[in-house]
Amino acid sequence: MRFATPLLLICAAATLAGCKTSNDIKITNETAAQEQRKSRSEPIFYNGKTYHLDFSFNSGSNVFDMRVSGMGPKQQKDAVQLGTSSLRYFACTDRQSSQAVGEARYVSNVWVFPARCV
Numbered sequence: 001m002r003f004a005t006p007l008l009l010i011c012a013a014a015t016l017a018g019c020k021t022s023n024d025i026k027i028t029n030e031t032a033a034q035e036q037r038k039s040r041s042e043p044i045f046y047n048g049k050t051y052h053l054d055f056s057f058n059s060g061s062n063v064f065d066m067r068v069s070g071m072g073p074k075q076q077k078d079a080v081q082l083g084t085s086s087l088r089y090f091a092c093t094d095r096q097s098s099q100a101v102g103e104a105r106y107v108s109n110v111w112v113f114p115a116r117c118v
Contacts, residue, residue: 036057036093036117037057038057038091039054039056040054040055040090041053041054042054042086042090044086046078046082049070050070051068051069051070051082052068053067053068053069053083053086054067055086055090055091055115058114061114062116063101063102063114063115063116064114064116066083066111066112066113066115067110067111067112068110068111069110071111073106075111076104076106079111079113080100080111083100083113084098084099085098087115096117096118097117098115098116098118099115099116099118100113100114101114101116
């Protein structure tokens, strides 16, 4: 019985040591928000061809200004699909998707449209 008390104290101390909390851990989303808004220029391989994607964050309207080069004037659907899927990959967080939020326009051989992460 005389060994039971020290053993009990050691077990209690070990249990309490495991419950110690730390104030050193901080969880923030600031880095993800900053990375999400970086401008980007990438060659994108899509449907067997290489196109060029440029996008930048427009803080005034809170959307990304998307620009897809290399597609013809009849490829609006393809340009929007390439742009939104690339935006989801490069800028949106893991749990977000992306969508075009305005009409795509074909200007000087470039498809231009606004998009955002949702």
